[in-house]
Every structure is written in structure tokens, then in C-alpha cells.
Amino acid sequence: MKQVVLNLKDGDLTVKDVPIPTLKGSGVLVRNHYSVISAGTESGLVDLADKSLIGKARARPDLAMKVINKAKQDGPISAFQQAMGRLEKREPLGYSSAGTVIAVSEDIPEIKVGDRVACAGAGYANHADVVFVPKNLCVKVPDNVDLKNACFTTVGSIAMQGVRNADVRVGENVVVVGLGLIGLITVQILKASGCRVFGIDLDESKVKLAKELGADVALSRNTPNIEESVRQFSRGIGADSNDPVDFAGKITRERGKVVIVGLVGMDIPREEYYNKEIELRVSRSYGPGRYDRSYEEAGRDYPAPYVRWTENFR
Structure with a gap:
């Protein structure tokens, strides 16, 4: 399948042939119809990747400080190698998409193959033909809403x-x-x-x-x-x-x-x-549940009486 990826080291933005993601527990596979290109978040990441190492450090002093602290703990060579390894990684882009479910894990009875869903989350709702999305990062799209509009849900x-x-x-x-x-x-x-x-x-x-x-x-x-x-x-x-x-x-x-x-x-x-x-x-972006791995990846929801509006839009 095709997927948009960014080389964080040199800013090279390409469409790559990559394997279709595998279906895991508490999640669905979705064939994307549309995905939103973020003029702010994604353009900022592309601009950052296009900078020199010094430019990256100036633009993101918080990340540069992490490298410095890592050098103090593990030594400069180890810190440099880890930082460069991170920059060599091809980063998938996208965090808001919509499409049709093509596979569902057995522990999600409320979603079926063929359902239309809106998807959220960097690393999940990517610019790709097919994406794997945990159940708390997707929601059914009403019949009267076009997927072209639904992809803006996030x-x-x-x-x-x-x-x-x-x-x-x-x-x-x-x-x-x-x-x-x-x-x-x-x-x-x-x-x-x-x-x-x-x-x-x-x-x-x-x-x-x-x-x-x-x-x-x-x-x-x-x-x-x-x-x-x-x-x-x-x-x-x-x-x-x-x-x-x-x-x-x-x-x-x-x-x-x-x-x-x-x-x-x-x-x-x-x-x-x-x-x-x-x-x-x-x-904080989408709401309660964001960046909580037990919520986003394991699908453990919060009790509605205590957290009324979660990231899953309930």
C-alpha cells in the first residue's frame, strides 16, 4: 500500500510502498477514503525536518536539551547516536482521516466490517491507503455525513x-x-x-x-x-x-x-x-484520553459519570 512518510533528518517527503498494517486487539483496519493535511502541525514538522542540525536545535530547544541531558547520563557518543537514529527514522504523517472498516478485532462488537468511521491520532490516522486504529480513536460516521467531511472530525x-x-x-x-x-x-x-x-x-x-x-x-x-x-x-x-x-x-x-x-x-x-x-x-488536542496509552492503545474507557467528554467523542 502507499503511505506518506517524512525523513526527519533531511526533510525528504515521499510516498512509499509499505506493508499493510496487521490487525491487533481492540482495534480496526480502515481503508482510508480521505485524510486531512494539517497546515499547522504537519507543515511545522516538515519545516523543522528541512533545517540543519543547528537549525533544529534552535527551533526546538526543548528537544536539544533532552539530547544534552542524555549526553550527561550516557555520554556524548551514545546520545549523538540515539539522536541521529531518531532522525533517520521515516515518520508517517497525518492524524485525521475517514474511511471504511475492512477488519475488526473480536473484542469490538459495536463496529462491523463495512462501517464508515472517522479516525484520529498521529501514528494511526495517517496519510495511507490502510490504517490500524485502536477503538477509542475511531467513531462511526452518521449515514447523512459524507466521508469527505467526516475526515475533519479530529x-x-x-x-x-x-x-x-x-x-x-x-x-x-x-x-x-x-x-x-x-x-x-x-x-x-x-x-x-x-x-x-x-x-x-x-x-x-x-x-x-x-x-x-x-x-x-x-x-x-x-x-x-x-x-x-x-x-x-x-x-x-x-x-x-x-x-x-x-x-x-x-x-x-x-x-x-x-x-x-x-x-x-x-x-x-x-x-x-x-x-x-x-x-x-x-x-490538550482532542480531550481526555489523549496520550494515555491505556485509553488509546488498550481501549480502556473512562467512566462517564467522572469524565463526561472523552477523546472518543462520547
Whole structure:
């Protein structure tokens, strides 16, 4: 079968012939119809892979520090060899897809061969003809939803988790800064939840699209006195915000919430946040269960009375 892979050492992006994955317990094999190319996550990884070793270290000082710490423990030669071995590995891309089930492990009675499913997870919902996906990383697609739309389910869940972390109520004022794909989905979820929404982006075309998709107000980030516009929109009290941290502190109401969705700088201006007692929350991709191997790989679900909205969208 065909699969898109990235060489982390030199940035070489290719389509390779690879073996079809094997069916394991608590999972399904899915023949992909569509997969989403992430303009943020995947483009960032490709750009990182294309850099020199020094460029990689500058772009990801956290990873460089891991290599340094490894060198202190195991010696520089061992650390270098392990780091280069990691870079030589061909990395599969993709984390959001949809297709038809072609095989199911015996411990999943709720899914059958022929079912249409949306799939999630880096390393699982790849850009490939066939993927193996654990049961908690796939969900049935309703009959009235086209697979071309269903393949965006994972991206939509990132927006949904951000809204849930904001814990906003009907009628509250929310500012969404950054009107890319996830931001625009966030606008629509907030409007469907009964919130008043103010959208902000540098790109005028995205501002226009946000208005078409229901934002009450949408402006360019370069609009003069935009903070005053937010104040007027919120009837003088400020708003809750999905935004880069510094600007969010200026426009968020007293005791409001700022929710970080995606890769954003985390240098927090103490004065704004302290004086207003602003609550900063970080939204972790798809929701509860993410990065928990017992949940994602072994299929052990969380009890609904204690974790209402899991990564599996239940």
C-alpha cells in the first residue's frame, strides 16, 4: 500500500510502498477514503525536518536539551547516536482521516466490517491507503455525513475541546483570535452554543469568512484601537478569549478565562493576569484520553459519570 512518510533528518517527503498494517486487539483496519493535511502541525514538522542540525536545535530547544541531558547520563557518543537514529527514522504523517472498516478485532462488537468511521491520532490516522486504529480513536460516521467531511472530525474535536475548556455559558462574550481552520470551527461551535463571538485575524479574507460563518463581529488584528472595539462589544466588561497570551490579557474581563489551543508562546505578562485574576487554561488536542496509552492503545474507557467528554467523542 502507499503511505506518506517524512525523513526527519533531511526533510525528504515521499510516498512509499509499505506493508499493510496487521490487525491487533481492540482495534480496526480502515481503508482510508480521505485524510486531512494539517497546515499547522504537519507543515511545522516538515519545516523543522528541512533545517540543519543547528537549525533544529534552535527551533526546538526543548528537544536539544533532552539530547544534552542524555549526553550527561550516557555520554556524548551514545546520545549523538540515539539522536541521529531518531532522525533517520521515516515518520508517517497525518492524524485525521475517514474511511471504511475492512477488519475488526473480536473484542469490538459495536463496529462491523463495512462501517464508515472517522479516525484520529498521529501514528494511526495517517496519510495511507490502510490504517490500524485502536477503538477509542475511531467513531462511526452518521449515514447523512459524507466521508469527505467526516475526515475533519479530529480537527473539529480540537476546537470542541477548546470550547469545553473555556466553560462558557449561553450569552457570554468570547473572542477568538486566529481564524484558521480550527478558529473558524470554534466560532461556529460558540455560536451554536449561544455565545456572542468576536473574531480577530491578520488575514482580511479570514475575517470576512468568520462573519459569513456567524461571528457577531470580526476585525483585522491591525484595526486601530481594537481593544476598545472588544470592550464595546462586551458592553464594557471584557471577554473570555482563545488567543496569544499577551493580547488576551489586555482584552479579557476580570476573572475571565484564556484558553490556549495549539502552538502558542507561553510568556505570560504577570501584571495583566494578576490584576484581573485571569485564569489560563491549556487545551490538550482532542480531550481526555489523549496520550494515555491505556485509553488509546488498550481501549480502556473512562467512566462517564467522572469524565463526561472523552477523546472518543462520547
